[in-house]
Amino acid sequence: MDALVSQLFAGLSLGSVLLLAALGLALTFGQMGVINMAHGEFMMAGAYTAFVVQKVVADAGVSLLVSLVIGFLVGGLLGLLLEVTLISRMYHRPLDTLLVTFGVALVLQQLARDVFGAPNVDVRAPAWLSGAVQVLGVGVPRTRLFILALAVLAVVAMALALKLTPLGRRIRATVANRDLAETAGISTRATDRLTFFLGSGVAGVAGVALTLLGSIGPTLGTAYIVDAFLVVVVGGIGQLKGAVIAAFGLGLLQAGIEYSSTASIAKVLVFVIIVAFLQVRPQGLVAVRTRSLA
């Protein structure tokens, strides 16, 4: 029983990290079709933001909260810069965005290496996040619970923003029919920029959250980017709901298989399961059917 609960929490925790990493992608890849390989590096930038903020703000608790805000801005601005300079020229060739942003990722990684050094660095977690809480007889680290809460909060905030705010309506209109949205007086250019800002900002937040789980380095992003993309693919294009289910589903699956074998076997099995799953639902969990030939 204890083992089961502990695996369950391991899965939920992994799922929440995946969700944070994938949430921004659900916007930029899911809604806009841009494959941003630098998304992981935006997370890395968020993580280093936390590292820098802590140098300035001594109190670990305050610095974490400040970092979440600044990390969002840093990630968002990097995304905005990328959108304006490169991505905006390439909406008609989505596959090429993957390669261009991979180049950007290389440059950002090297930049981090040159500025902060190649070895990993640590960010102190605040005292109120140290230790564990007893849940159903199992000790769960407070940091993990914090990240879970943060992920849920981010999803809710984004869902509400998409549903209720004028920006959200504009994003949904642009995704549904770009030409029509433009005729209806929506500046799709501005919408694209804002979407990218938002999506990349969430990556920054995810990066700050990751500092709670361990030390950080220039290649932090590469560890998460592949899994994050898989979450969006399994979840289905353009659907937050799908991304949430996929993130926790994959997290639980990974933790579940790990329990009965090893982490590396689990990884391979999860991949096989995903390919098998796409046989059944090639459009992902939550699919919107359309009439178009393409």
Place this chain on the structure above:
Amino acid sequence: MSALWSNERARLLVGIGAAGLLLFVVAPNVLSDFRLNLLAKFICLAMVAVGIGLAWGRGGMLTLGQGVFFGLGGYLMAMHLKLADAGPDGVPDFMLLYGDGTVPAWWEPMRSPVVTILAILLLPAGLAALLGLAVFKRRVRGAYFAILSQALAAAFVILLIGQQKVTGGTNGLNGFRSFFGFSLADPVNKEMLYYIAAGTLLVMVLTVRLIMRSRYGELLVAVRDQENRVRFLGYDPALVKVLAYTVAALFAAIGGALFAPVVGIISPADVGVVPSIAFLVGVAIGGRATLLGPVIGSLAVSWAETSLSERFPSFWTYFLGGLFILVVAFLPDGLATVGRLRLGRRSSSDEPAGPDTSDEPAPADDEHDEATATAGRTA
């Protein structure tokens, strides 16, 4: 028609002759043993690029997981070399170090050179065919396919590192002493390896040339540009793509199989997510849809990496990243097309814009010339 044919044939012969002269006469005489071995390594990497040019440039499949097939080829070969070094019934050194000193059952077949070569030719290609059927039949394509292929590379590396006892873990497999009975310490045998690699690359390029000019090659481009239209002409696009993908996997596997003895090591660092994307750099820079672009691009990038990264490691990464960004964003057809930009502009401005132009009969001759020029460019 016959004049064109003989002309084309002449061009082909001249091309083969020039490449043969460069690879088999000039390079071995000009380069030191060390440099020649380095060139052999570049050639192995270029084999992967040739396959990517076919699958991605002609077939539109952005495969980010070629490292898997490269790695399978490399590890299969390495397993044989380790077992051969250990002697009959011997145990490879690293297994004594990390494991319990027994050879796992699935290693045993690789003691046979014949089985090893067959496995290198069949296993990775078979895996690609299976995977290709699974995803292409279900119309998983574009970005989805790219991400899946990348995930495959990630899973493969994690498996390699996790199973240290049987794969050597992060260190990979290394320290081969002989290659099918020839000592690798002898420079003459190293040179032989170079000749094998160069000859193989030449055969691969000629194979791709054949494919590109066949009816299948035309069909592949059609599938790349309008997959659904091809479906409504009675073809199954999945099968068309699977074939190109399988050929690409086969080339990558052979490249890996030669890479292991040439370099003396195959490790997860050669086959993971990042090296898998790095294979694409040369292809993108050289011109993804051209015949020679991928090869030349790949060789050039390898050469630049070796000469630059030794002296300025950090500069090299910026340079590589920047090159990637510039070429893909601004020269999507690669550097091979730079010289033809002017022509390209002219022909695209001549393109009839809409139904209006159809009312005036076009000067047929002019149009024809222009068109052949364009066709020649894409071929």
Place this chain on the structure above:
Amino acid sequence: MTTHPATPAPDEGAQVQLDPQALEAVIAAPGERFRHDYLEVRGLRVEFDGFVAVDGVDLTVTQGDLRFLIGPNGAGKTTIVDAITGLARCSGSVQFGRVELVGKPAHQIVRAGVGRTFQTASVFDELSVLQNLDIAAGSRRGLPTLLRRRRSVPEEVEQALETIGLTALADSPAGVLAHGQKQWLEIGMLLVQDAHLLLLDEPVAGMSHAEREQTGLLLQRIGEQRTVVVVEHDMEFLRTFASSVTVLHQGRVLSEGTVAQVQADPKVVEVYLGRGAGARGSATEVE
């Protein structure tokens, strides 16, 4: 209704490029092609996420018939073509030459002798006109043939080139063709792929008057030996060339018969009343 532009005769002659004589060689060569195939659609229903686009449509089109499908935007014309060709999932029954098509993958429906064109001419822009036709002609080729070069132009491709008047442009990339020429190329591709049921989605959209005339005559010739269904908005084109018409409205068959019968049908008049169906022709359908 469009008015005839007063085009001087010589000019007209210069534009006309189609060669219906060559058609005979493409579609009528082997005797076994004279099959008595007909399209039989029963209870066809297509649903998109709760929206019923086609609702219980019955349709019978026999060989030698040139059937036009008309109706206001959203009537389900293109959706019916999509359903028959396997692009849209549907329920009901579609039989051609007694072969059930519903549930088959698209490429096998094509191999059962069903060919179609698309609203926006879809040809392979980077390939030459000849290559386009050669690919269309080759879905039954085996791998050994595919892996060889094309040494000569297949007979049917040569004839099709003449039929659609593109012989001189055979080696040009299809991307440089004018709009009308692309649509002819599509018709040519249908001919060489040996389709016995031809479904054409707005084949004359954007064509000049003379080009329409030519296309219509060509379709009539094809219709004598094949089963042809045309989705079209152009009322004048329809009046000139249709041998029978099916009027669709909100996913159902509203009326069916000859042009005169349909025009006299009060239900049709009601649906089209004051709408100026001809004028609507220029409005593009929902993609």
